[in-house]
Amino acid sequence: MIQSKAKSEAIEKRSLNIDIRAYTMILALLGIWVIFTVLMHGDFLSSRNLSMLARQMSITAILATGMVLVIVAGHIDLSVGSVAGFTGAVAAILQVIYHWNTVPTIIITLLVGFIIGTWQGFWIAYRKVPAFIVTLSSMLVFRGGILLITKGVTISPLHQDFGIIGQGYIPPSLSIALGVIASLAYIIIDINNRKSRIKYGLSVPSLSIEISKIIGVIALIALFTGVMISYEGIPVPVLIVLVLVLVLTFVANNTTFGRYVYAIGGNKEAAIYSGINVVKTNMTIFLIMGILSAIAGIVLTSRLNAATTSAGNLFELDAIASAIIGGASTLGGEGTVPGAILGALIMASIDNGMSLMNIDYSILTIVKGLVLVIAVWVDISTKKRG
Numbered sequence: 001m002i003q004s005k006a007k008s009e010a011i012e013k014r015s016l017n018i019d020i021r022a023y024t025m026i027l028a029l030l031g032i033w034v035i036f037t038v039l040m041h042g043d044f045l046s047s048r049n050l051s052m053l054a055r056q057m058s059i060t061a062i063l064a065t066g067m068v069l070v071i072v073a074g075h076i077d078l079s080v081g082s083v084a085g086f087t088g089a090v091a092a093i094l095q096v097i098y099h100w101n102t103v104p105t106i107i108i109t110l111l112v113g114f115i116i117g118t119w120q121g122f123w124i125a126y127r128k129v130p131a132f133i134v135t136l137s138s139m140l141v142f143r144g145g146i147l148l149i150t151k152g153v154t155i156s157p158l159h160q161d162f163g164i165i166g167q168g169y170i171p172p173s174l175s176i177a178l179g180v181i182a183s184l185a186y187i188i189i190d191i192n193n194r195k196s197r198i199k200y201g202l203s204v205p206s207l208s209i210e211i212s213k214i215i216g217v218i219a220l221i222a223l224f225t226g227v228m229i230s231y232e233g234i235p236v237p238v239l240i241v242l243v244l245v246l247v248l249t250f251v252a253n254n255t256t257f258g259r260y261v262y263a264i265g266g267n268k269e270a271a272i273y274s275g276i277n278v279v280k281t282n283m284t285i286f287l288i289m290g291i292l293s294a295i296a297g298i299v300l301t302s303r304l305n306a307a308t309t310s311a312g313n314l315f316e317l318d319a320i321a322s323a324i325i326g327g328a329s330t331l332g333g334e335g336t337v338p339g340a341i342l343g344a345l346i347m348a349s350i351d352n353g354m355s356l357m358n359i360d361y362s363i364l365t366i367v368k369g370l371v372l373v374i375a376v377w378v379d380i381s382t383k384k385r386g
Contacts, residue, residue, distance in 0.1 A: 025326065025342050032346065036353035044353055047230040054228070057348030058237035059084070059296050059303075063319035064326070064340040065241075065248050066292035069285050071323050072252075072265045074332030075131035077286070078316050079120065079138035080293045085312030086142040087113050088297035092155040092307030095162060102162045110294050116142070117290020118283075125282040139316070147309055156306030165240075166302030169233040178234065179225035182242075183218045190214055237299050241341070244292070249337045257284060265332030314365075318347050321372040330376055347371070 036044040094100040252258040263271040326343030328335030
């Protein structure tokens with residue numbers, strides 16, 4: 001009874017910490033938007049720019065959804081940018097040189113990502129080589145691989161239907177339908193979570209607070225949908241991100257694999273003694289990361305309508321920064337997929353706002369680096385106080 005109570009209190013405390021961090025990041029995002037809106041006389045919050053911002057952050061968000069699982073498990077992946085660029089180059093070569101159609105091109109590209117994830121997972125999980133070393137090696141290997149398979153030239157143009165993946169929009173009527181479906185899905189999930197907490201004796205907010213929360217989320221969904229359809233509709237890359245967020249959030253919170261990832265990151269030795277197959281779990285994490293890197297590569301190549309030798313350069317910085325800013329702990333055991341998306345949106349907002357203000361790219365890179373350092377410092381300081 002005492003152990004059960006202590007466990008419940010620990011879960012509630014962890015949930016509270018995550019909520020506080022999430023609200024802090026939301027306030028930080030709103031602050032960034034207000035600053036850029038004032039400096040740009042309102043142009044930053046135009047429907048066109050917000051639509052472009054959402055599409056711009058999609059590639060980082062795709063990588064960040066997988067990176068948060070990697071970091072939660074106590075690892076790091078420095079290869080995601082190079083892998084995204086390499087798999088995108090594979091897709092371009094299949095279409096431009098070998099004249100493959102879009103569907104088989106996507107399948108083979110995802111298979112390449114799967115093989116890369118298998119390769120990295122093998123060395124990390126089975127050969128016990130630190131993930132930092134393995135992925136650093138892969139970063140160099142696949143950056144060179146891009147130059148090798150493209151022969152140092154840009155590969156373009158791609159098929160028109162392939163371009164829809166990175167450049168297309170969902171029609172307004174369908175966008176509205178998706179917004180309604182998302183709202184209903186959130187209501188159902190929230191009600192089920194509330195019932196589950198009550199069932200296991202965990203505290204729940206009052207019904208009025210719960211209803212207010214649901215109304216607030218639905219209002220945000222409606223606002224997002226309204227802004228998107230006021231331009232051309234929900235961008236296809238954003239829809240891909242939303243699907244991945246739903247799938248990976250479910251995996252992280254409602255599957256045995258997800259619980260194993262958090263357990264390994266929280267205390268690896270305890271996880272081993274508990275009978276968790278750490279090797280298999282680590283292997284699966286990097287398989288997922290390989291596939292997500294391939295998806296990011298497909299979206300990137302589609303968006304550019306070309307494969308370039310510099311594609312994916314420094315994407316690993318944005319992905320890692322997004323996960324950490326969104327609440328993933330560098331010490332492992334903490335982090336959420338929605339938090340990583342919030343972090344990606346913050347990074348993309350800084351990038352977008354400074355680019356629109358014609359600030360030199362070198363300054364932008366410096367700012368991103370400082371943001372990452374501050375985010376890690378806040379994480380470590382919070383851990384020490386805890």
